[in-house]
Amino acid sequence: MSVLLVRDAGGVRTLTLNRPHRRNALDAELWEALRTALAEAGRDRSVRALVVTGAGGAFCSGAELPKEVSASHPLYRMRTLTDIALLLHELPLPTVAKVSGPAVGAGWNLALGCDLVVATPESTFSQIFARRGLSPDLGGSWLLPKLVGLQQAKRLALLAETVGAAEAHELGLVTWVVDADEVDAFVDEVTARLTAGPPVALAQTKALLNEGADRTLRDALAGEARAQSVNFACADAPEAFAAFAERRAPRFTGRWAVPGRTEDT
Numbered sequence: 001m002s003v004l005l006v007r008d009a010g011g012v013r014t015l016t017l018n019r020p021h022r023r024n025a026l027d028a029e030l031w032e033a034l035r036t037a038l039a040e041a042g043r044d045r046s047v048r049a050l051v052v053t054g055a056g057g058a059f060c061s062g063a064e065l066p067k068e069v070s071a072s073h074p075l076y077r078m079r080t081l082t083d084i085a086l087l088l089h090e091l092p093l094p095t096v097a098k099v100s101g102p103a104v105g106a107g108w109n110l111a112l113g114c115d116l117v118v119a120t121p122e123s124t125f126s127q128i129f130a131r132r133g134l135s136p137d138l139g140g141s142w143l144l145p146k147l148v149g150l151q152q153a154k155r156l157a158l159l160a161e162t163v164g165a166a167e168a169h170e171l172g173l174v175t176w177v178v179d180a181d182e183v184d185a186f187v188d189e190v191t192a193r194l195t196a197g198p199p200v201a202l203a204q205t206k207a208l209l210n211e212g213a214d215r216t217l218r219d220a221l222a223g224e225a226r227a228q229s230v231n232f233a234c235a236d237a238p239e240a241f242a243a244f245a246e247r248r249a250p251r252f253t254g255r256w257a258v259p260g261r262t263e264d265t
Contacts, residue, residue: 004033005055011048011195012188013041020056025064026106031080038087045254048195050091051187052114053098060107062128063137078137081106085139088113089210092203094194098187099123100180109138112147112173115206118187120180123165125173130160146213147172198236199254204228233258 005016015037017024026034041047054060063081088095088110097103097111099119105128111117127144129136136144136157144153148171155161168174178186194202204227212220231237235257236250243250 002033003027003030004037006037008047010192011046012051012191013044013047013049014051014053015041017052017054017060020054020058022064023058023061023102024054024056024107025061026110027064028066031063031084035080035084035087038084038091041093042087042091045199047093048197048199049093049191050095051098051191052095052110054100054107058101059097059099059103059123060110061102062105062107065132081138085109085113089139090207092206093199094191094202094206096187096191096194098183099174100183102126104128105132106138106140109136109140109143112143113139116175116190117173118176118178118183118190119165119168119174120183121165121177122180123168123174123177124162125165125168126160126162127157128160130158196249196252198231198234198240198250198252200234201231201236204230 001018003018005014005018007014007016015034017026017030017034019025019027019030024030041050094116095114097114097117099111099117100123101120102124103111104124104126108125108127111125127136127140129140135141140157144156147153148156152171156163163171165174165177169177176186208220208223208227211223215223233256235255236252238257239252240250
């Protein structure tokens with residue numbers, strides 16, 4: 001049985017953590033499968049949006065603690081987590097976490113690393129690390145203060161409280177809360193909107209927003225100018241203008257449209 005299920009449909013790639021007997025805890029095999037899958041998604045231009053979810057009514061119960069002490073130094077083992085956090089953050093396409101049930105520790109930070117988070121009313125969240133004698137990983141120490149501010153981030157990390165979907169939504173850690181029997185259709189509708197969008201422009205927008213929090217206004221403006229230069233070299237901007245004039249839906253392709261050039265040159 002594969003620990004990570006990969007499904008493609010309509011430009012959407014869905015990665016399903018598939019260890020339901022362990023509430024999709026991340027063991028060495030699943031960590032490596034996830035790293036490989038994220039790298040492949042970033043290289044595959046047919047993928048226009050990515051969904052991360054879990055099987056069996058849970059999102060992810062966090063990293064599975066090894067039963068035996070490894071001879072490998074923990075810093076080496078942490079490289080896989082570093083790779084996954086960076087791959088998810090830097091993927092040039094929108095990502096959506098579909099969370100049912102618990103999202104704990106690294107599992108919650110995996111969801112927070114996605115661009116959008118959809119939860120159900122039954123979803124629960126915890127930065128459980130302190131209860132395990134550990135500190136946050138998978139980007140949690142960077143993500144939490146940016147999303148909720150320093151004091152709330154400290155509360156969540158230091159007290160390791162479990163919060164429900166409603167509170168997580170109020171804190172800005174969940175984008176939407178949707179009834180369990182409607183969540184699949186809701187995520188399908190969101191990803192359909194994303195895949196219908198201009199892929200290059202969405203990639204530029206994601207990068208600008210991710211980088212903007214750590215930049216001065218002058219740096220952000222320079223980045224925006226570079227991004228718009230990239231966008232105007234695509235067929236999507238002229239297509240959007242034409243579609244607006246013709247009162248029809250645009251057909252975005254991400255194709256390079258510099259005069260005298262072709263896509264493969």
